[in-house]
Amino acid sequence: MATQRVTIPFPKHPKYGDDEVSAVTALIRSGSLSEIGRGPAVTAIEDAFAALTGTTHALSFNSGTASLHGALHAVGVTPDQGVAMSPMTWISAINAAFHAGSFPLFSDISADSPNLDPAGINPSNCSAVLATHAWGVPASMERFADLPVPVVEDCSHAHGAVYRGRSIGSWGVAGCFSLQESKAVSGGEGGVLTTSDPGIYQRAMTLGHHPFRLEEELTDPELVPLTEAAASYKFRMPALAAVIARVQLRSLPDRMRNSETNLAHLTQLITEADLPLAPVPVSDDTVRGWYGTPFTVQIRVSDPASFFAACKAAGLPVRALYADWLTSPLMTEPRLIERYWPHMRGRWMPPGKHDFPNYQRFRRQTILLKVPDVPSPDYMEQVAATLAATLQSLLSSGMKGT
Structure with missing residues (x-):
């Protein structure tokens, strides 16, 4: 570990x-x-x-x-x-x-x-x-x-x-x-x-x-x-x-610039270390918002919950994905929907959880990292080093490239 x-x-x-x-x-x-x-x-x-x-x-x-x-x-x-x-x-x-x-x-x-x-x-x-x-x-x-x-x-x-x-x-x-x-x-x-x-x-x-x-x-x-x-x-x-x-809106541009600088630094460190990890990209004429930056893990994650727990235990600034609403009781039990929204009586069909392959892949292969909105070079370097060690544990456990 x-x-x-x-x-x-x-x-x-x-x-x-x-x-x-x-x-x-x-x-x-x-x-x-x-x-x-x-x-x-x-x-x-x-x-x-x-x-x-x-x-x-x-x-x-x-x-x-x-x-x-x-x-x-x-x-x-x-x-x-x-x-x-x-x-x-x-x-x-x-x-x-x-x-x-x-x-x-x-x-x-x-x-x-x-x-x-x-x-x-x-x-x-x-x-x-x-x-x-x-x-x-x-x-x-x-x-x-x-x-x-x-x-x-x-x-x-x-x-x-x-x-x-x-x-x-x-x-x-x-x-x-x-x-x-x-x-x-x-x-x-x-x-x-x-x-x-x-x-x-x-x-x-x-x-x-x-x-x-x-x-x-x-x-x-x-x-x-x-x-x-x-x-x-x-x-x-x-x-x-x-x-x-x-x-808060007045300070948003400065905070966004700081986050972008921190993400760029982290991305460079990840690239230099040849880690199997990359932020979901945006084009040059696009500016991302900041809530929790998604990174794609480029080795297959067979147990996302355990991987998230390992990241959390290592002190990484991870944010949990949302619950899988496709399998939640509200979405799978029509009686619950009908109780709150009578116009749905006899209408609701629960979604098929296997009909969303890209969604399921994203849930399995993504970690969300919170990126600071203040200048943080030392912190990003420690995050990169910890990511390297955590991903090495994944590789050592037999995970393979996607």
């Missing part, structure tokens, strides 16, 4: 520093912590996300899940046709399809990325596509352009990411960002929807925003009658979350 281990603590700034504390203090002293319309805190974060993505509109929510619900509602998903999506996602994206009155229609990921393969989508079976930029690796968005159904981007891992020179969150009819605490930009909780379609912006707003805001902004004649009540979910973002996230 490997004896090398990472002993340097994971380098990081405090998640919420002096600037966030100052912003929260100023808000509290203003005497107003609730914005039922488009108040100053909400306006600031929405305008900042519109600028980040190059879209004309941004709409805040109290969670990324709510923003996904709002987007799928706005594009008009139906109970008769599902929402095409990858199983390589968080359960919230799956449940958002049910929340919006439809259902997830799982399709395999691409062979060379953790993202949905558009070639496997049957447009006649779906009313929308949910394209997740998993682990910050941008999906091949131009390949979705010819699909005759609306494409919503799940950008929860991809704050500040760019695909082929264009911002993530602007490729689909809507982009949805999470501001949950583990994300690169956090408000503690929160979400933001970005779009350049005024109809989607207004329809999404009716799902969970206050009548005061609806009265101010709705112009679509079909939506104006909803100004007094709308759907009456309560999805608006707290002002506290908005001011914290706005501060």
